[in-house]
Amino acid sequence: MLMDARTIADPIPLAQALMRCASVTPMEAGALGVVEAELTRLGFRCKRYRFGPVENLYARFGDASPNFCFAGHVDVVPPGEGWKSDPFAAEIRDGKLYGRGAADMKTAIAAMIAATKNYLARAKPVGSISFLLTCDEEGPAVEGTKPTLAALAAEGEKIDHCLVGEPTSEDCVGDVIKNGRRGSLNVSIEMSGKQGHVAYPHRAINPVTPLMETAAALKARKLDDGAPGFDPSNLEVTSIDVGNAAHNVIPQRASLKLNIRFNTNHTGEALYAWIEDVAEAAAARAGAQVSLRIASRSVPFYTTPGPFTDLLIAAVTEAFGRAPVLATTGGTSDARYIKDYAQVAELGLRNETAHMVDEHCDVEDVRTLARCYEAVLARYFS
Template identity: 45%
Template sequence: MSQSLSPAVSIARDLIRCPSVTPEEGGALAFLETLLKARGFTVDRPVFKDADTPDVENLFATIGSGAPHFVFAGHTDVVPAGREADWSHGPFAGEIADGILFGRGAVDMKGGIAAFAAAALSFLDKAGDAFTGTLSFLITGDEEGPAVNGTDKLLAWAAERGHRFDACIVGEPTNPDALGDAIKVGRRGSLSGVVSVEGVQGHAAYPHLADNPIPGLMRLMTALNDVVFDEGNERFQPTNLEIVTFDVGNPAFNVIPARAEARFNVRFNDSWSQETLRDRITQVLTQAAGPDLKWNISFRRDGSDSFLTRDEALIAALGKAIEAETGRTPELSTGGGTSDARFIKNYCPVVEFGLVGQTMHKVDECTPVADLDRLAAIYERFLESYFAASVQG
């Protein structure tokens, strides 16, 4: 690591310089393996496979033994950079200009991983032989992709080897405007589906010889769009359904198509499960279709249920660390999209906290280096509190 940069900034820069666009490892996990092994961590690099999805490399690193077992989770894979000419600094150059670190993954989420790595190493150096418990990293290369060969399988792999986690922080960029704005303590669920209507292809001038599927699909999707699922509650915002495509695949003006389909996504709160939501959607469509429309609905297998973390000790320790370093009292939020926390919540209490997310997935993704150092300080303060409480307890 460069002597002129802080550990968090140096690690983030080196990670950004690894072109780890999903599903490519790009050298990012290899870099972390070298860094952590040199400091005494045991590191494994399992590769998971599944039909119709790319193979994905993952990393699990651990140090210590016994309880409590705290794990930091995240991903080194990033979304594509787009046109490199649109960037003011190379997307994988890791350049720093005017106190800002630029590059794909700077906030989502190589910066979070770098801050936690720097915090963990500093914490362990200071604790020395007095450290008791277990500290681990659970890092995937498949969060921005299908999320089939990543965190979900890595958690099962770790459990099969006897690892039992007590708490987890995911380093996703949770803050909307400034570091310390928000901790994610839960997420709404997600359910996607495809609605199709079958017709009979024909000439637009002879509609009596055809059966246009588009009006029927419009009727179905209008019915779905008009549903008020709930009003939300004190924990979650209201459930919303969004129609994301309406496709016919017909380039001609004089042809009635044979088939039309639409796709939708629902973000739902804890008033619903995937099963009850599927039943409600199917009921609405059945009523709107009537007896004669030839229609079908299929739901994607990558849905996830909502969850809410209620571990007051975990939330309080992180909140106090954030307030001490930033002066802000973080909101406890359940907004936004999905993350790999949806898998982790099945194994231990999990919250999410990382950098400011305003530039994630954008051209010129970036973060102030001061935020990286402050985030590392928050994580280190949290680790000191978390492990000290376990010893006192």
């Protein structure tokens, strides 16, 4: 039985302490130090891993298996302008906590630590509890969780199951658990032709024509009908730029940006090869030159429903009084790296205000999330 809500370790002061660290990617700005101090007091062994400018933290309580890991990030996106209060003041107004990281996802980290503190006050896990935290999730995500996991594996460290605190909920806290995420591929295409007068097109090579042919061909293909747990993959052209202010000039260059959110039917490499073939064929027909660049990419992950997801659903139902659904929608997360080392899922607060000006969450939702995480630990080690 969980402790009463009035006596559970309160995650709010810790959440505020974390949010007052201006840890805009890739700077940790003291946030990892706040976590390290809390976990050290609980008996965790903490170690930092630095890759480039990025600090990462791994902490473990116990030596035995299984090893249950809480994972997440302390970095946040830049605050932007127009806030009603200092985005790093962590103010509470009318029962809501305002500031960067309120939804994504310093509050979840605080809830994880509060849950762990409360659980350890009344039980000793038959196994280990660990934390894996980075300052690189909101940025390129190449010097954070990914190399840290590789370093841990090289040291013989094994994680059995992992819960990431990304803001997964939609209408109310606990209504969605992410047991997968789609992959994402961003590609830029530039066509180069020969500038000329529109009245003499035979003397020029218009790069806009093969670029539009490329876009049309890419959009015309039906990528798939979906995959287990996933909606159909989708391609969207996000920008077409020429930069031509004149009506009577055929431009020298034209560029296009696109994104594909893809399921487990595809790999980023195969999709890029297809895009490259289509673009090169269109350029060759027009006598133009083409260059392509991958702006970013991430792989999909999928945890097949089973004992681990059943445990999470039972814990959420216990804490929130309603059963969540499993989903694979939304953006990417570091779970795409964790999947290669452990079964992984995501559970956190509502994502409605994530990355927005005046980002906020309900104070009581954070406390309930802490009780939910405690229920996960209790069931995992029962």
